[in-house]
Amino acid sequence: MILGTVFGVLFWVATLVLVLGIANKVRIYWKTPAPLKIPTMPAPVTQRGVVWRMFKEVVFFQSLFRASKPTWLFAFVFHMSLWLVLFRHVRYFQDPVSSIVLFMQPFGKYAGFAMILGLAGLLIRRIVVDRVRYISAPSDFLMLVLLIGIGATGLMTKFVVHTDVLQVKEFFRGLMLFNWQPLPSDPILLIHLASVAFLMLIFPISKLLHAPGIFFSPSRNQVDNPREQRHLAPWAADLEAQGKIYPDDK
């Protein structure tokens, strides 16, 4: 039961950090003004056009595709597999499991392998390509290693050293409903879970902020309409209202 408590607390804290951390960052991005229109042109001239542009970026990584085909391939395989894997994991938290999640189970099962392949490609690129190596900090390598670790332990649990998945589910359902349950003590599973908790903890303080951040990128989310509309930031409007050019004008 000690194990269950440790992991229970860990996941509670990790979830809070993840949710509040991201919420805080999103709040900051939201309230920070974008004083001048800077979409990378050609840009859509309507809000609907912007939604479509963003969709192509988020789902297909359009700009990355133009930039580098190998990076795009690895990145695309990794991210899409990640979504499948995560989707498959919904079964640990949902009861009864919805039919769409059930339907996706077989696809998600093998997505784990694709995810690791994609990550391995990204890691090799980071080591082999001199330019990418130059711009990498230790954390950039470790992030990939961490994700590969999560994927590998997950796959081992699935295909090598099985664990009692029903008990895992009981445990997590319990966490959600404040009804503490024991957790299987298989080491590989515990490594999997501890790594996931760590990933959640560092999410809001690392480059993983790219996931919420992309939606706030002014060069991608702005409508091309500066001739039609003024876009005064509050601090710029203040200056204007006071009849000042410089804040230190008398």
Next chain:
Amino acid sequence: MADYEIPKVTGETGKLAVPAVEHDTMKGTGPWISKPHFQKEMHFPTDFEQIGGTTKYTLVDNWKERALDKLDDLRTRYRSLQVYLDICVKCGACTDKCHYFIGTADAKNMPVARQDLLRKVYRRYFTFAGKYFPKLVGAVDLTEDVVDDWYNYYHQCSQCRRCSVFCPYGIDTAEISMAAREILDHIGRGQKYCTEIMGKVHKIGNNLGLPQAALADTLEGLEEDVEWETGAKVKFPLDKKGADILLITPSADFFAEPHVDGLMGYAKVFHQAGLDWTLSSYASEGANFGMFIGSYENMRRIALRIRKAAQDLGVKRIVFGECGHAWRVAYSFLNTLAGPFDFLDPKYPVPQHVLEITWPLLQAGKLNIDKTRNDDKTLTFHDSCNIARGTRMGDKPGGQFDIPRNVIKAVCNNYVDMNQDTTHDATFCCGGGGGILTDDLMEIRVKGAAPRMEALKNVTENQGVTHMAAICAICKSQFTKVIPYYGFTMDQIVSVHQLVSNALILEGQLEYEKIERDEDDFY
């Protein structure tokens, strides 16, 4: 010709290979530093001084604290800065996209590495990971060495935004380098070239410091030139009250080659179309270097001159001449900075580009064009970075690519595009944009031009291209200066409206030429 190696261009593919990373090939002291006297005019701190007998300067008192304060201030005022500093995943997609990296191989000229010069400091002082695990996430303390790198490498960025096109999140290094320059300006590291020029605009009205009388003289000279050439009395009005159109154009158009041929082109088009226009001696400058140094206040101060000129002269429309960053500030920022322009005629967008006037006139057949007059040339077109990636022309996205090409094709028989990886929104900067167009930065200018030179060489060798047209004063000045390093000649660079001017037959012009021919026959 120079004490550094000029990058090799073969013209084989039109695209240079990506170099292997080298270190510190372009390390240096950066451009000349602005004196306190010039900083004062821009409302930047002045408590720094020249170190006796050297060209070096001290930083301001408490520079470190003040630099960090400024960074903190900017990240709460610019969403771009805050988001871009946070979300880069170091994917490397941008690393081979910068003309300065391709031309110099210096690692710190890779866009993400350039951003990192600031990001590493941001992380160290403003993020959890950087505060407690600096080594792990590559965060560094702010030291004078870091400031030197900022000053040097943020003046090897022309803010062309090519990197932003290819970044999966659109991270725009130009935004970072503008913010960095704004921080530098607040600790005694302003760039002489930019601040000096802005001082002239603030004081006299244009980058050149050309006063009203000299400008009037120049314009009179141009009227005589056009009349001499064509026999038509084309006016170049200055400060004409009640004119319909206020033309704002970069001051290089008044005297530099090939810029001035472009100005003659606009004048002829206006003349032929019967448009009532004027220049302003108060706002005799399209350029706005406030953007280059990331200073909203200084950019706005310059932009407001245009508003005042338009009001004082009582015009109905504002039209901009051929200039890249000027058109970006005009198209994307003018309305925000100096609007609302409700006193102008609402039938027209504010502002308009001169090509948005010429192209419809050509389409409507209102200009009498003899294309054969450009038959001695085969043209290609250099998309200016600021126009391509920072603005639009016409009412459809991409008009900034089509309209200039359409105009060229309407007045020339021979036109060829360069390698498509170097045109449209993937265009390479000329190498002189963003406040780099100064003699103290010649080396980076020459090297940064290499990707464009390769593309140009490819079409000159294989497709008989003789001339490259541009629609930016900086591009034109930069190219005429650097292309000789690559074996081309200055006169291969032309203005788009110069081509229009060549082919446009003004009313009365035919007659004059006939007279000339008759005279020839007579003798």
